[in-house]
Amino acid sequence: MRVLLLLLTFVFTSHTLSAQVLTSKSYENGLVVSAEKHASEIGRDILKQGGNAVDAAVAVQFALAVTLPRAGNIGGGGFMVIRLADGETTTLDFREKAPLQSYRDMYVRNGEVDSDLSWEGILAVGVPGTVDGMVKALERYGRMPLDVVMEPAIRLAREGYRLSYTQANDLNNHRDTFKKYQASAKYFTTGDTTLFKEGDLFVQTDLATTLERIARFGREGFYSGPVADAIVREMKRYRGIIEYKDLREYESVWRDAVTTEFMGYELHIMPPPSSGSVAIAQILEMIEDYPLKEMGHNSAEYVHVVAEAMRRAFADRAYYLGDPDFVDIPMEQLVSESYNNQRMESFSADTVTPSSSLSHGDIPGYSESSQTTHYSVVDADGNAVSVTTTLNGSFGSHVSVSGAGFLLNNEMDDFSAQPGEPNQYGLIGAEANAIEPGKRMLSSMTPAIVTKDDKVDMILGAAGGPRIITATLQSFLNRAVFDMRPMQATAAARFHHQWLPEVLFFGDFGLSPDTRALLEAKGHRLFPMPGIGRAHNIYRNDDGLWTGAPDPRADGSAEGY
Structure with a gap:
């Protein structure tokens, strides 16, 4: 029932495209595209001061923790893809x-999954990774000290900023849930019967103090000392299970990108526990031999073949993918040409392959063991960074850390609470993504950097739960196959299929009535879903300049010089 309600929320929530035209300025020296104007401006200013793309990315992350509390965070986690100018x-x-005290069936009550426990409240919280990740990235690749790149975010938190209409509305829409939790009621409601309104000054003094500790002490300013004390106190207040040991032992991990080729482009994508890399690599292998451009953008023929490839890739996602530190993922086979050709043997140009009859593929020898935000950065030297970060649901668990000023995630919902049972986004999981202490949950976040002739050509990514994968895929295909201009490639209407539920979702103005009729004749069950992801991309123009393409479905901002 909760999955249905979530889907209906997407349908009836207004995501009207802004009046932004499908053009954007081009820049020679550096560019930041993010979901929030203050954050993009801060990243641009760091670039202008001599910082590189990693310095700017870290500055943007901490700024989003202040100005985009529904998704930007220090209480969550994410992924970063880096491509330096030298290759x-x-x-x-x-x-x-997962906390060390977590266990496989922790959300099962009387033989059934209680999905509310993994979606809201203290038991939904995974051990945060954002601060460790930002510090680690800056130490290896940054030019500027931590306190310098964090100073703008600290100032914004302490002095405040004026709420936009969307920011005020987001806070007001979650008011009743925030009021369940003492600290969240203090930080994210007005404290009386009034509501936030556009133009209100939003000050976050406790968050500013927390950010100052991080700026001074690095990761220890978050994972030990007063901030760690505050997190553990919050856990004890609501009977959570994260302890000092969880915080002390958390480590972010450097991993090799998944690289796949398509039409002369190389896509460098975040590997598992991001599922998007494998899914996109599989889909591109499955559709490569079809005359996509001749079919026409979002024609019935084009949508059918791409959606059927999506269906097969998501079926494999459900079975094979999880934390590579805990499960053996048959990566080489999953992304191989031969395997994906085999997956499309059941494809028919005339009719759908029912999801009920389409399971995961067979790999010999193998056995089982949505609110996000994305930003893209490029600097004057050609270094590029693609980052997707999240609390999972909008405002995460809705539990804030008293005295520290930030929200905690609800990422535990991204595990398979019980194999075969859908999570809040309708995604099915198997043993590979079952809960285990210290394990990372599978994610749909898909930051990617695309190169052509060994030069960065696109910096891609999106927000939006499982629709991140298909939004990122279509941002690439729109440019690579259909030669769309940057803003067209990002703004074009999208579609999405994730195997289960057995529905082909389509976005605003995406499919004509004739196209929908043709798809329904092939057996597709169509369902309108406004938006289908919010992408914030950067593309290189033919003249070598950079063009930002913030998604017009949201309040994104491109800032360069």
């Missing part, structure tokens, strides 16, 4: 972990 490519996994 070095790496990724940083700062995804949250």
Whole structure:
């Protein structure tokens, strides 16, 4: 029932496209595209002061923790993809972990999954990874000291900023849930019967103090000392299970990117526990031999073949993918040409392959063991960074840390609470993504950097739960296959299929009535879903300049010089 309600929320929530035209300025020296104007401006200013793309990315992350509390965070986690001008490519996994006291069936009550426990409240919280990740990235690749890149975020938190209409509305919409938790009621409601309104000054003094501790002491300013004390106190207040040992032992991890080729482009994508890399690599392998451009953008023929590839990739996602430190993922086979050709043998141009008859593929020898935010950065030297970060649901668990001023995530919902049972986004999981102490939960976040002729050509990513994967895929295909201009490639209507539920979702103005009729004749069950992801991309123009493409479905901002 909760999955249905979540889907209906997407349908009836207004995501009207802004009046932003499908053009954008181009910049020679550096560019930041994020979901919030203050954060993009802060990143741009760091670049102008001589910082590189990693310095700017870290500054943007901490700024978003102040100005975008529904998704920007220090109480959550995420992924970073880095491509340096000299060709070095790496990724940083700062995804949250399951607490050491967690166990496989912790959300099962009387034989059934109680999904509310993994979605809201203290038991939904995974061990945060954002602060460790930002510090680690800056130490390895940054030019500027931590206190310098954090200073703008600290100032914003202490002095405050004026709420936009969307920011005020977001806070007001979650008011009743915030009031369940003492600290959240203090930080994110007005404290009386009034509501926030556009233009209100939003000050976060306790968060400013927390950020100052991080700026001074690095990761120890968060994972030990007064902030760690405050987190553990909050756990005890509501009977949570994160302890000092969880915080002390948390480590983000450097991983090799998943690289796949398509039409002369190389895509460098965050590897598992991000599922997007494998899914996109599989989909591209499955559709590569089809005449996509001749079919026409969002034609019935095009949507059908891409959606059927999506269906197969998400079926494999459900079965094979999890934390690579805990499960053996058959990566080489999953992304191979031969395997994906086999997966499409059951494809018919005339009719759908029912999800009920389409399970995961067979790999011999193998056995089982949505609110996010994305930002893209490029600097004058050509270094590029793609980051997706999240609390999971909007405002995460809705539990804030008293005295520290920040929200905690609800990432535990991204585990398979019980194999075969859907999570809040309708995604099915298996043993590979079952809960284990210290394990990272599977994610749909898909930061990616695309190169052509060994030069960065696109910096891609999106927010929006499982729709992140398909939004990022279509941002790439729109440019690579259909030669769309940057803003067109980002703004074009999208579609989404995730195997289960057996529904082909389509976005605003995406499919004509004739196209929908043709797809329904092939057996597709169509369902309108406004938005389908919020992408914040950067593209290189033919003249070598950078163009920012913030998604017009949201309040994103491109700031360069």
